[in-house]
Amino acid sequence: MSGRLHDKRALVTGATSNIGRAIAERFAAEGAHVVVSGRSAERGAEVVDAIRARGGRADFVQADLDGSAEASRALAEEAVSVLGGGIDVLVNNAGIFPGDSTPDTDEKSFDRVYAVNVKAPFFLTAALAPAMAGAGGGAIINLGSWVARLGIPVGALYSSSKGAMETLTRAWAAEFGPRGVRVNAISPGVVHTPVPGVAHPAENMMKGTPAGGIGHPEAIAYAAVYLAGDEAAFVHGIVLDVDGGRTTAAVLAA
Template sequence: MRLAGKKALVTGATSNIGRAIAVGFAAQGAQVVVAGRNKERGDEVVAEIRAAGGQADFVAVDLDGSKAAANNLAEEATRLLGGRIDVLVNNAGAIDGGLTTETDEETFDQVYAVNVKSPYFLTAAIAPAMVAAGGGAIVNLGSWVARLGIPIGAVYAASKGALETLTRAWAAEFGSSGVRVNAISPGVVHTDLNHPAAAMMAGTPYGAIGAPEAVAHAAVYLASDEAAFVHGTVLDVDGGRLGAAVIAG
């Protein structure tokens, strides 16, 4: 039980990576608040965790980038977790794969609101209480496209690049007070291992799409005391997408 006694809030926890992290945390002994927009899916995640003997509650929230939404989630999660949050996972995200010339202002603002402003204000709401409690861990979800350019989804890539930069800035800001801040940069990950996006993993050492559980394992590590010496890093869990190329023939 690597997270025994820990209290964790996971945003965007009703599907894919977020769901796997919430389930993985609970399996390792953490009490988890599952945050997301869809109550039906959230209740399913909670039911899965409880059926396995874990502790979880669902909070319906639309992380629209506002400070009010972030503060409300922080307050409700703290209440459900008995007065403290030890681990925050900023996973909720908005994806846009459009071309720069086709991206309107509303889409741009929405992607940045969910991917940058929401984790910013949620961290601002939760980190001070972690400091007061003597420590905690924050795990942000970046993306491989933040550091490897592809010809689509520029606004999404930029927003994830911003979150990875915030990871390093927050590590410097909060680390000396006992709050560790790190990030995970997943490759293409989906519950459907035959998803069309799997083509983007061609030419990598792994050679295929990744399972959400692969990212969850990394999140458990970064949230645990085993990672006490890890600060301000971005851990690539991407099948080798960024680090190596396999040349056929």
């Protein structure tokens, strides 16, 4: 443990699996007290137990971030209480990904995606950023996606919601940065915890990239530690691509 986030108080949404879990575990390993948030109490307890078993500090707060301001405010209030009165780092990670085509997307699905992926983090940030500023500063990290900037023929709805989060990152950096709250985003590539002997269906999307394959959630977690910590004190409003080069470079076969 290097202690890069020593005594920071952090809230990570969608922290019961994949990227969110990796971020919560890495934050705790770096000395932060982490609120693990998600819908499943069982999975939340599993993450918290794993963190505590390694000597870290973590608590679970159950939340269904349905896009309502009430749900976001309730999570903010409970997390602040659990963490002893304040939050230094917010990670807006929770999201849903329907891979439907545009003609196959109904209105209910459209509203659900924007509720979870955009409205929920919007109102959670609104609930926490002013208090962060009042306490002297903090860091907010949003999760974007490589598909927000490189078009693929499915999942247009999800892509657009992540594009919205990247836009909000820049707007919030301008709004809250002068008051001491740094706002940045991470844009992951295809990231998945590998299962031995099982090929992930999205592996083909990483062919022709410098990395040549899918990434592990820990890669995103390390990027989040950087953006949350003092080393990134001069970093505002960026979208950090952690995507194996998917959006920046093409590797041509010989």
